Amino acid sequence: MSFSFFKPSRPKTPQEVSKAIHDSLTALDTQTVAEVKALEKALEEVEKNFGIMRCMLVGDAETEPNMEQVSQLVLEICKEDVLALLVHKLPILGWEARKDLVHCWSVLLKQKVEDTYCCEQYIEDHTELLDFLVVSYDNKEIALNCGAMLRDCIRFPILAKYILESASFVLFFKFVELPNFDVASDAFSTFKDLLTKHGMVVSEFLTAHYDEFFDLYEKLLTSPNYVTRRQSLKLLTDFLLEPPNSHIMKRYILEVRFLKVMMMLLKDSSKNIQIAAFHIFKVFVANPNKPREVKVILAKNHAKLTELLQNLSAGKGDEDDQFEEEKELIIKEIELVTQQPNLGY
Incomplete structure (x- = not known):
């Protein structure tokens, strides 16, 4: 059979x-x-x-x-x-x-x-697929699937470059603040990958789109949402301190409006945000080529800044020792600025 x-x-x-x-x-x-x-x-x-x-x-x-x-x-x-x-x-x-x-x-x-x-x-030849995946963060049913697929694409510099320079990139500034926490967190993960995975690609993008990018980024740093403020501040530190972005950092620390943002964040109710803000604020202060406008702001606010910094503590053993040393140097530098003649404040 x-x-x-x-x-x-x-x-x-x-x-x-x-x-x-x-x-x-x-x-x-x-x-x-x-x-x-x-x-x-x-x-x-x-x-x-x-x-x-x-x-x-x-x-x-x-x-x-x-x-x-x-x-x-x-x-x-x-x-x-x-x-x-x-x-x-x-x-x-x-x-x-x-x-x-x-x-x-x-x-x-x-x-x-x-x-x-x-x-x-194939995706490089059909970049509309990347735009579709980005825009799909607006559809919470598939947002997390599309986010995972996007991050796989961002592993490739040429695809990351396309997304950064595309019209859809600005949507990330909205997506990271969506009311659905899971979707907003996933969008921030993708946003972070775009700004940290490929140093030279990011450096070229920030150089070409400096003003529009940092105008939008300032809104994240001053968001009423605690998670947005904290994540954005941490990410700013991550990509500004990358060697390929040293020229971007030098440009950033010349601008009074960004100094004011960091000073505001030094007063945040969250200690984590205060400490993260300090690590960018100290670069403004330590800059040997501070423009006059920056010096004036530091001099005008030196008493409040000194009090703020003296009350700020990292509280982590050896890290705290280093933090205290840096803090003292920054307080002294602010004091030196106040002693400079002809600031006219």
């Missing part, structure tokens, strides 16, 4: 997997909300195909991925525009399918085929 009908079906080739994903995602176009059953069936097909793709890319409990097949799948997915479909159909998909998609997206972007990151190249 033959039991051949119990044999498992032949595993799909990378070409077949790519085509199946393409066709099942494209089929979603023909569904309407009125055809609930048809839509459910189409979504089930997508979910099944994503499962097959995930297994081919990362293996399963029993088998390791075949790297030749992985490379072929990456090529097919780019060739057949499946990457674009993955992004554009994301809002329609169910929770499980989105989870698989985000995992596969990360693996796909990391794959090199003959020394080329094919998916990175």
Whole structure:
């Protein structure tokens, strides 16, 4: 007696997997909300195909991925525009399918085929996908999925550069203050990656867009939201103190309005914010080439500043000792500024 009908079906080739994903995602176009059953069936097909793709890319409990097949799948997915479909159909998909998609997206972007990151190249040629992912922070259903996918893209300098210089970048200043805490936190993680992952790219961007960027950034530093103020101040320290941004820092500490922001933050009700503000404020004061306007502000406020600084303590052992030394030097420097003639304040 033959039991051949119990044999498992032949595993799909990378070409077949790519085509199946393409066709099942494209089929979603023909569904309407009125055809609930048809839509459910189409979504089930997508979910099944994503499962097959995930297994081919990362293996399963029993088998390791075949790297030749992985490379072929990456090529097919780019060739057949499946990457674009993955992004554009994301809002329609169910929770499980989105989870698989985000995992596969990360693996796909990391794959090199003959020394080329094919998916990175594809996205570079279809930058509208990056804009779509950024704008999707406004859709809380898929915001966290899109955030994870964006951060995978930001690993590549050329893609990070595109986002920084795109019209959609300014949306991050809104997204980091969205009322949904999880979405706002995720948006800030992406914002931070954009400003810290690639030093030279960020330096070029800040040089070209200095005024508009710091005008917007000042609003984050003075936000009524404690988390926004604290995170923004910490991030400012992170990217301003990067060696490629030394010229940006030198320009920043010449500006009275930014000195005033730091002085305001020194008075914040949060000790963490006060200490973080001090580490930028001290650069204004220690600058040997302080402009006259900065000297005037320091001299006018020297009594209040001295009192503020004397009451400020890091309270962390050895770190506190260093902090106290820096504080004393800054207080002395402010005192020296007040003694300078011809300030006319």
